[in-house]
Amino acid sequence: KAGVTQTPRYLIKTRGQQVTLSCSPISGHRSVSWYQQTPGQGLQFLFEYFSETQRNKGNFPGRFSGRQFSNSRSEMNVSTLELGDSALYLCASSLEFSGSSYEQYFGPGTRLTVT
């Protein structure tokens, strides 16, 4: 079956702009999580959605937001971009939500560069 897909794969934005990233989970998966990966901070948890509800949220400012649609597809939005937001944004899907045994499948990521 098809894996997790993320669009776009690469994105260049200017400071102050906003950006929306999209993630399509594996068919049948209802949980979607987002992570930010940078050389300095490593992999950091952004948030998790299950059945259109945000279940968990990491320690990121309110400029980072997300949502999940009824078909489990998810989007994340970053407003007022800063240079430090340049990163690889990874999406992962799983059958169940966190708190139980689950296996997260990651997409290839969206590489965001803020200039």
Add this chain to the structure above:
Amino acid sequence: LAKTTQPISMDSYEGQEVNITCSHNNIATNDYITWYQQFPSQGPRFIIQGYKTKVTNEVASLFIPADRKSSTLSLPRVSLSDTAVYYCLVETGNQFYFGTGTSLTVIP
């Protein structure tokens, strides 16, 4: 706040067993520990998961001591294709904490 740390890098010869340890504090009895493998320009790939004692699958084993302050990923007989970065992930307090990552280089 759970802090997960790993050795930055490791080298191993082909065919050897490799053990990578992740140190984590403040995790609860039923918190899961998961290990992932990541190649350049790809998302992490699931290796193994567990929350106590020992778990084994077709590619790796996971050892978790009773105090649960660390976990060890064991890769038997590594090959050149196992050269990658390995991350532990701890889910605790409704948060996900990735380890700092261990860059494994397998030498012919």
